[in-house]
Amino acid sequence: MAATTHQEQRLDLHRLGLWMFIFSESFLFLALLSTRYYLQGVQRPAEVNQPLGLAISMVLLLSSLSAYRGETCAAYGDQRGFRRNILFTMGLGLLFLVGVAVEWYEGFHFFPPSAGYGTVFFTLTGFHAFHVLTGLLVLAAVLVRGRKVQYGPGNYWGVEGAVKYWHFVDVAWVFIYPTLYLVS
Amino acid sequence: MGRRSLGAKMRLGYGVFGVLMAIELVEYAVGTRVRSGNWPYLAVLAVIGAWPILAYFMHIRQLRKGEE
Numbered sequence: 001m002a003a004t005t006h007q008e009q010r011l012d013l014h015r016l017g018l019w020m021f022i023f024s025e026s027f028l029f030l031a032l033l034s035t036r037y038y039l040q041g042v043q044r045p046a047e048v049n050q051p052l053g054l055a056i057s058m059v060l061l062l063s064s065l066s067a068y069r070g071e072t073c074a075a076y077g078d079q080r081g082f083r084r085n086i087l088f089t090m091g092l093g094l095l096f097l098v099g100v101a102v103e104w105y106e107g108f109h110f111f112p113p114s115a116g117y118g119t120v121f122f123t124l125t126g127f128h129a130f131h132v133l134t135g136l137l138v139l140a141a142v143l144v145r146g147r148k149v150q151y152g153p154g155n156y157w158g159v160e161g162a163v164k165y166w167h168f169v170d171v172a173w174v175f176i177y178p179t180l181y182l183v184s
Numbered sequence: 185m186g187r188r189s190l191g192a193k194m195r196l197g198y199g200v201f202g203v204l205m206a207i208e209l210v211e212y213a214v215g216t217r218v219r220s221g222n223w224p225y226l227a228v229l230a231v232i233g234a235w236p237i238l239a240y241f242m243h244i245r246q247l248r249k250g251e252e
Binding site: 015016019042050054057058061063064065066068069072073076078163164167168170171172175177178181182183184 | 190193194197198200201203204209211212214215216219220222223226227229230233234237238240241242245246247
């Protein structure tokens with residue numbers, strides 16, 4: 001009983017620590033988002049590829065669903081479901097990065113980083129893409145660890161933490177997407 | 185991870201995903217059809233879109249109540 005309480009307290013502390021980290025990270029994104037409005041107002045170049053923005057947003061939302069499924073499978077001890085869903089999430093994360101690369105390729109032609117909107121666009125998408133990349137690394141780490149450790153009820157904090165971070169990256173994009181692609 | 189069955193958790197995930205996709209499409213429609221002064225609508229839609237992720241995928245209520 002005492003051991004369970006100690007374990008629960010540790011889990012609560014892990015969660016609190018991660019939420020504090022996420023909270024502090026969100027301020028960085030807020031600062032960059034406010035820069036867009038401070039420097040450019042609500043003006044946006046006509047060449048911004050809105051359909052591609054929508055497509056990569058949907059890819060990221062789908063990756064959040066598969067990450068949730070992976071975490072749920074881990075919580076219920078379904079190792080196969082966990083591995084399959086986390087791998088699918090990582091595939092979607094890579095697809096999202098490919099979409100951002102295409103956006104960058106187009107962006108260099110129409111609104112280079114030296115231009116006002118380009119500065120904001122490349123900084124925000126670059127900063128976010130870096131977070132997606134680190135999210136992929138963390139997901140890869142829990143996937144590798146899953147080969148040695150059997151995740152199950154009361155023993156899946158690693159998966160929970162990695163997936164929470166992945167969802168945070170998604171939440172950040174929920175605000176970045178309209179700010180860069182839709183506001184006018 | 186709570187007391188619900190695995191199937192119920194998965195159904196909840198699909199429901200949240202459906203809501204998120206719907207919000208995304210409305211957002212796109214507002215962004216492409218309302219050519220000027222669309223930012224207040226988009227700001228509200230972004231907040232509405234972020235909440236289900238925070239509440240159901242990230243389980244933010246765990247901070248206050250412990251296990252959901």
